[in-house]
Amino acid sequence: MAGNSDPLTPRAKLAVTAGRAVAAASRAAGRGSGSVIGGKVALKLDPDLLARLAQNLDCVLVSATNGKTTTTRLIAEALRAAGPVVSNALGANMPAGITSALAGGSDAKFGVIEVDEKYLAGVARDTDPKCIALLNLSRDQLDRAAETRMLAENWREGLAGTKAVIVANCDDPLVVWAASSSPNVIWVAAGQMWKDDAWSCPACGGVMQRPGDDWFCGECGFRRPTPSWALSGDHVLDPHGSAWPIHLQLPGRANKANAASSAAVAAVFGVPPQVALERMYQVQAVAGRYDVVQFMERDLRLLLAKNPAGWLETFSLIDPPPAPVILSVNARSADGTDTSWLWDVDYTRLTGHPIFVIGDRKLDLAVRLEVANQHFQVCDSLDEAVQMCPPGRIEVIANYTAFQDLRRRVGN
Numbered sequence: 417m418a419g420n421s422d423p424l425t426p427r428a429k430l431a432v433t434a435g436r437a438v439a440a441a442s443r444a445a446g447r448g449s450g451s452v453i454g455g456k457v458a459l460k461l462d463p464d465l466l467a468r469l470a471q472n473l474d475c476v477l478v479s480a481t482n483g484k485t486t487t488t489r490l491i492a493e494a495l496r497a498a499g500p501v502v503s504n505a506l507g508a509n510m511p512a513g514i515t516s517a518l519a520g521g522s523d524a525k526f527g528v529i530e531v532d533e534k535y536l537a538g539v540a541r542d543t544d545p546k547c548i549a550l551l552n553l554s555r556d557q558l559d560r561a562a563e564t565r566m567l568a569e570n571w572r573e574g575l576a577g578t579k580a581v582i583v584a585n586c587d588d589p590l591v592v593w594a595a596s597s598s599p600n601v602i603w604v605a606a607g608q609m610w611k612d613d614a615w616s617c618p619a620c621g622g623v624m625q626r627p628g629d630d631w632f633c634g635e636c637g638f639r640r641p642t643p644s645w646a647l648s649g650d651h652v653l654d655p656h657g658s659a660w661p662i663h664l665q666l667p668g669r670a671n672k673a674n675a676a677s678s679a680a681v682a683a684v685f686g687v688p689p690q691v692a693l694e695r696m697y698q699v700q701a702v703a704g705r706y707d708v709v710q711f712m713e714r715d716l717r718l719l720l721a722k723n724p725a726g727w728l729e730t731f732s733l734i735d736p737p738p739a740p741v742i743l744s745v746n747a748r749s750a751d752g753t754d755t756s757w758l759w760d761v762d763y764t765r766l767t768g769h770p771i772f773v774i775g776d777r778k779l780d781l782a783v784r785l786e787v788a789n790q791h792f793q794v795c796d797s798l799d800e801a802v803q804m805c806p807p808g809r810i811e812v813i814a815n816y817t818a819f820q821d822l823r824r825r826v827g828n
Contacts, residue, residue, distance in 0.1 A: 428468045431461035432519045439516060451504075455512030458519065466511055469518040470543035473502070473527035476681055477543065477580075479536045479571075480551030481564075482726045484509065486666065486702045487551060487674040488530040493699055494682035494692035499525030507703055510535055511542075526685065533567055537574020547684045548575065549583045549677055551606065553590040554613045554725040555760070557752030564613045568594040583680045585673075586643045589631055593618035593638070604680050605629075605646035606673035609732070610725035612760065647676040652689060654679075660689040663697045666706055668733035704823045708809070711826045712802045715809045716742075718828065720819045722751070724760040730813055737768030740805040742798070744775035744818035751816045755780045763788040769811075772801035775818045798825050 424432065439454030447453075458465050476495075478488045485507045492503040502521020504514055509530040518527060531539045533553070540548060550571070553564045571594035575582065584595035586603040590613065595601050607629075608614070614631075615624050622635030632639035644655040651659040652675065662675050675696055682692035701707040705720045721730040734741065747753045755777050763785055771792035773781050778794050785792045795801040802810065814822050822828075 424468055425462075428462050428465055431458040431465050432469075434458060434461055435516060435519060449506060449508070451506065451508045451516035452510070452512045455508075455514070455516035455519075459512060459515055466515045466518070466539070467542045467544075469515065470527060473518070473521075473524060473543075474685065475527040475529060475543045475545040476547040476549065476685070477529050477531045477536065477540060477545045478549045478551070479531045479533050480549075481533065481554045481556045481723065482729070483551050483670060483674050484530045486671060486699075486705070487549060487678055488528055489699055489702045490674055490678040490696045491549070491681050492526075492528040493695045494678055494687055495526045495528060495685055497682075497687050497691050497695055498685060501526045501528055503528040504530055505703070511539060514539060534570075536571060540575060540578060540580065545580045547581045547583060547681055548578070549681050550591045550595055551585050551674070551677055552588045552608065552610075552725070553594070554610055554723060555757065556723040557754075558757055559752050559754040564590055565618055568618055571595075572597045581684050583677060583684065585677065586641045587629070587631075589614045589624060589638075589640075590618055592641060601641075602645065602680055602684070603641045603643040604677050605643035606676050607647060607669065609669070610728050612724070645676060645680040647673050652676045652679050652693065654683070654689050658689075660693055662693055665697060665700045666702070668729060670729040670733075704819070704828050707828055709826045709828050712799065714802055714805060714807060716802070716812050716826060717809060718819065718822060718826075719811060719813045720816070721813050722815045724757055727761045727813070728765075731762075731765040734769075734811040734813075735809060738770060739808075740770045740772065740810045741766060742772045742774060742801045742805075742810060742812045743781060744773075744798075744812070744814040744822060745778070745781045746776040746815060746818040746821070747780075748776070748817045751818075758784045763790055766790055770805070772804060774798055774801050775814070775821075798822060 435454040435458030438457045439450030442450030492501045502524035504517035509532045568590040576597035582595045582598045582601045585591045585606040587608040617633035619638040620636040622633045625634050646653040679689045679692045708717045721727040747755050773794045
């Protein structure tokens with residue numbers, strides 16, 4: 417533990433040791449990182465372990481539908497300017513995975529923790545964070561995720577009166593509604609490309625008015641707060657009006673927005689924007705996302721998109737036509753088994769690209785592309801799709817388990 421001023425109880429130490437042993441056995445058996453099963457065992461032995469591990473850390477929690485893993489990584493890089501960091505960098509973002517990650521950070525000063533949206537309130541209670549970053553809320557995993565308004569309500573109730581500084585995106589009405597119950601909020605104008613989950617007012621159900629970049633409810637007066645931080649082109653504007661250049665190796669507007677929120681979080685911990693943003697340049701890929709890998713004499717860029725908002729952002733950063741695009745969609749339990757969300761994605765944005773379709777639910781996606789008047793080819797495997805593409809770069813977009821399948825196939 418940081419400073420070791422409050423060492424773990426014997427029971428907690430036993431729980432950590434047992435969790436590590438189980439995780440190691442899981443890795444040895446080729447069943448992934450073992451962080452989740454290790455954390456589950458540790459929490460069984462000491463249900464208060466997460467709180468004990470967090471007690472000497474200055475924690476920041478990061479939650480959102482999209483961008484959690486990347487933003488967590490950017491914040492962790494920025495805070496390393498001020499001391500050692502422990503983080504669940506691989507995205508195991510439920511209590512077991514978080515516990516596992518913190519158990520490995522005995523000398524850390526800061527805990528930078530990605531949290532699944534449904535678990536945010538509980539993890540906040542356990543970890544007593546100094547800061548919580550709320551980025552966006554949109555539809556995801558339709559068969560099991562709460563309706564987005566309910567999720568915002570859960571955040572609002574769970575974070576009411578929290579001591580944590582909330583860093584929240586003022587361009588997402590659902591996030592604003594969730595954060596507004598907290599006494600200390602720093603608003604960031606990070607933008608919102610996907611608006612289809614925020615046309616009705618979360619406060620009263622009235623119709624949201626959206627002139628330009630502004631928004632307000634014409635019925636109850638709920639409106640966009642004034643930001644103190646903002647993304648402006650390739651710069652972050654801080655509360656003093658200074659503009660700091662964003663230098664990222666990660667592509668796209670969404671990642672600039674993630675960097676703006678990360679800079680605001682870093683400032684809460686005393687790391688100045690210039691230092692924070694310079695450190696973020698180190699991040700080239702996040703758990704395989706944005707990696708360019710050589711495979712069958714082509715360059716494949718691996719892009720993760722799990723829901724309509726994520727696909728919309730991803731389409732905005734792919735190479736222009738005629739760059740070939742391979743799309744892979746699964747519907748396993750980790751993805752959500754309901755693929756009706758495909759109908760919410762505007763696939764006409766791929767017009768002009770040669771499209772190749774793979775994955776467990778390739779036929780669901782084929783029907784959707786047919787209706788969108790896209791030219792595509794259904795393939796049985798990644799290898800077959802790649803062989804049909806000319807030499808050069810291929811954009812590969814996949815949802816969650818399809819992305820993991822791709823990484824295994826290309827040895828990433």
